[in-house]
Amino acid sequence: MLDYLLTDDIILRALKEDMPMGDITTESTVAEDETSFARLIAKEDMVIAGLEVFCRVFILLDPNTYIERYADDGDKVNAGTIIMKLSGNSRAMLKAERTALNLLQRMSGIATATRKFADILEGTKTKIVDTRKTVPGLRYLDKMAVRMGGGTNHRFSLSDGVLIKDNHIRASGGITAAVKKARARIPHTVKIEVETESLEQVKEALSAGADIIMLDNMTPEAMEEAVLFINGRALTEASGNIAADNLAIVAKTGVDLISSGSLTHSVKAADISLRFE
Numbered sequence: 001m002l003d004y005l006l007t008d009d010i011i012l013r014a015l016k017e018d019m020p021m022g023d024i025t026t027e028s029t030v031a032e033d034e035t036s037f038a039r040l041i042a043k044e045d046m047v048i049a050g051l052e053v054f055c056r057v058f059i060l061l062d063p064n065t066y067i068e069r070y071a072d073d074g075d076k077v078n079a080g081t082i083i084m085k086l087s088g089n090s091r092a093m094l095k096a097e098r099t100a101l102n103l104l105q106r107m108s109g110i111a112t113a114t115r116k117f118a119d120i121l122e123g124t125k126t127k128i129v130d131t132r133k134t135v136p137g138l139r140y141l142d143k144m145a146v147r148m149g150g151g152t153n154h155r156f157s158l159s160d161g162v163l164i165k166d167n168h169i170r171a172s173g174g175i176t177a178a179v180k181k182a183r184a185r186i187p188h189t190v191k192i193e194v195e196t197e198s199l200e201q202v203k204e205a206l207s208a209g210a211d212i213i214m215l216d217n218m219t220p221e222a223m224e225e226a227v228l229f230i231n232g233r234a235l236t237e238a239s240g241n242i243a244a245d246n247l248a249i250v251a252k253t254g255v256d257l258i259s260s261g262s263l264t265h266s267v268k269a270a271d272i273s274l275r276f277e
Helices: 004-018 026-030 051-061 090-121 140-147 166-172 177-184 199-208 220-230 248-250
Strands: 035-042 066-069 082-089 127-129 162-166 192-196 212-217 237-239 257-259 273-276
Touching: 004 051, 004 090, 004 140, 026 090, 026 166, 026 212, 035 090, 051 066, 051 090, 082 090, 090 140, 090 248, 090 273, 140 212, 162 166, 162 177, 166 192, 177 192, 177 199, 192 199, 199 212, 199 220, 212 220, 220 237, 220 248, 248 257
Parallel strands: 127 257, 162 192, 192 212, 212 237, 237 257
Antiparallel strands: 035 082, 035 273, 066 082
16 A cells, blocks of 8 residues: 555655746646646556556646556556556646656566566565665655565665674674674564675574575575575575576575565666657
């Protein structure tokens, strides 16, 4: 379910950025009471994501906008598919167009990339998860798009869980010390994940009581050895240089999770157009 408080904040900031003192082109050329009709069209095959967000942009500028949807978030659509029809005040629709498309195209790009990964992992026990490598200010929408594409969310923020990475290990005096310090401070409901780069570190993290062990930039052979050693005593997460062409190989090591920053940090926006009739 869409969190309207978060979503509206994102949209309103984007609209203010796009027209800080109004839209001089639209206000100069289009009458105040003009009405327009438009079609939202997929220009390539994709997983559509963010339709509610897209609609919300128009509703915030014109609550009387009429919207007729032909697809749902998470649906696969083909190039040429009419996804939606809209009608409403022309000025409002023109002002909403770019912001709405920017958000929809990004979210659909993320969902499409995620679905590709999820399809590769289908039939295995391994789940694809995202990271915090999101566009500042858009994390809520980026992570929503991952779910719509069939993926799973990692922690949402630094406040959600303990993830002891290489720099934490160096700064705190080692894996054992870091885990001990974290365990003494956090409530029992919070899990601790430790990033490891070798089997030696894996053994130390497990001995220290880590709940999740990240196998970072390890070879498939090293990951498989680590998974066998851990033997279900902690969740395992593979990370580092994950791509579609090595995803199946990594999954065969038996890891529980595979995290990939590429789902959000460098995704290609989907090609979608809004055509006025």
